[in-house]
Amino acid sequence: MSHPHPFDQAIALTPTGPHQYSGATSPPYGNMVGPFGGVTAAVVMQSVMQHVQRLGEPISLTVNYAAALADGAFALTARPVRTNRSTQHWVMEITQPDANGEPTTVITATAVTAARRETWGVDDEPMPPVPAPADVPRARLEARVEWVSRYAMHPITGALPTVWEGQGDGSLMQMWVRDDPLRALDFCSLTALADVFYPRVWLRRARPVPTGTVSMTVYFHAGSRELEATGSGWLLAQARAQAFRNGFFDQTAQLWNEAGVLLATTHQIVYYKE
């Protein structure tokens, strides 16, 4: 392609050996320090998706942010440590050289893939009643970080505060969101979207304290068929916190497509200062 989507550039990996890849951070998805954490999680997912030994589709992914990924090149390993009849377990790691050139761990991760079969099923968490995407204006964000401009975000409730006077009283956010420019949803972009929410503590306290995601888990309820049915359409993204205590809060979130199919549920634990 002469004009690949910036997301495809951001998650591109070059095989460098068995279970090994090299990659590089991508300025269009830059955050305050290093890249948007959602894209880092997507890169980890991509290392499994393009692995020649992969069995089936993603069921779960956990990414631990051990240190800030520095802008530039990184090495990624992805190993299938156990392959069963219908499930496969993966261990991943991203390293970057330290000051002495020694590789040091920046990201640890695990994943499970599986050959899914058709079974009975039901969504027990229905999509909440919300206005249609066209009826909700796009957030006009002062894009102090680049990655925010890679998503069209239409907040319904819980938009980023515009005054910071400690007036917060809840942590619930709901928004319509999709890639900008448009891109058909896949497991990697769904992974990135699981991290698309600004920090819950900023909303709950209406104070922009320093934060950083420590660990994120994504459970994939969508298979290829649900992704294909979603295409480049809107997702309803909902997030809230359950507890803030002594430097860490959690976030629990859901992502539905516009037809109301729950595509993923996701959780993270986040460091906050003060």
Next chain:
Amino acid sequence: MSHPHPFDQAIALTPTGPHQYSGATSPPYGNMVGPFGGVTAAVVMQSVMQHVQRLGEPISLTVNYAAALADGAFALTARPVRTNRSTQHWVMEITQPDANGEPTTVITATAVTAARRETWGVDDEPMPPVPAPADVPRARLEARVEWVSRYAMHPITGALPTVWEGQGDGSLMQMWVRDDPLRALDFCSLTALADVFYPRVWLRRARPVPTGTVSMTVYFHAGSRELEATGSGWLLAQARAQAFRNGFFDQTAQLWNEAGVLLATTHQIVYYKE
């Protein structure tokens, strides 16, 4: 102690080298095949808790069940792969010998520990209004598996069905629960309690189909102080599913102490048949 608590026996590990331990499954916590998964997660937590290089207290733990742990001995490795100023990242693995005596991966896991500081905080998920533990009778379970008898479970809503005629219409369970015999709560027993719920699909469908947890994550909102304040008291345990689709469902759960402090939030993704 002449009579150690069966839980302490079940999670006992013997150091066998740097970052290495040996352990063994424990009949009092036996499940249908191998041990109760919550105790296996607790053993993994214990490998971090008793590691000489541990910094701080647990923030998160993810355990992936790659295969059924066979009754008997196992080897466990726990490595601190990154130690920062106030956080530390861990990678763990349990292996057992295969038919040829080669070690094979049964469990993969990651954890984060941290030196927590006092900060602003709030519980955003308040304990639901429920009757007091003394006003809720203990479940009389046909203990077809041994581990169930290691917990006093007092279900408030969503008790294990007694008829299996497909009459289910929700997945919410709430119960008071604690160790039996009594034992002061610590990070390992809280980890095990995060897995104390019977499979959500049994409740939702009122059909006891085969299931198995694939991956579980625990976020610890409690520090030592909250654990000490809880002692051997009751926990309110609440769990529900968000989606059941094509062989896997999720579970999202909370554990409060009787004073209403949210001690842990936890999630898992579970295989189900049919």
